Amino acid sequence: MWTTLIDNRTTWFGIRCVFRDSITGTYEERITLWEAKDFDDAISMAESEALEYASIFDGVSFAGLTQAYLVGDAPGHGSEVFSLIRESDLNQEDYIARFFDTGDERQRHAD
Numbered sequence: 001m002w003t004t005l006i007d008n009r010t011t012w013f014g015i016r017c018v019f020r021d022s023i024t025g026t027y028e029e030r031i032t033l034w035e036a037k038d039f040d041d042a043i044s045m046a047e048s049e050a051l052e053y054a055s056i057f058d059g060v061s062f063a064g065l066t067q068a069y070l071v072g073d074a075p076g077h078g079s080e081v082f083s084l085i086r087e088s089d090l091n092q093e094d095y096i097a098r099f100f101d102t103g104d105e106r107q108r109h110a111d
Contacts, residue, residue: 010036010037011037011070012034012035012072012074013033013069013071014071014081015031015042015046015069016065016068017030017063017065021057022059022060024059026106027063028060030050031081033071033075039068043068
């Protein structure tokens, strides 16, 4: 489906995978970086690693959702490694509350 990049060179991809922990009832989103020749190659490597990662923990399984983002140049300080654009009619406050700050996240707030 995805074409190989110019001259078969490799480039960087950010891949987001989702995991389910059936013991704690939580979901985890992980973004990992992969140097690959195309999207398919990067996704394949990330999915293999996702299965390996899930096998380390009791009750954790790879949920099967993989999203890929072309980073391009080698990542460095401040590099964007993933971006997802979603259409929504929600206002800003409702959008954040619905998708990112539901109250169920396990997170710390910075000072």
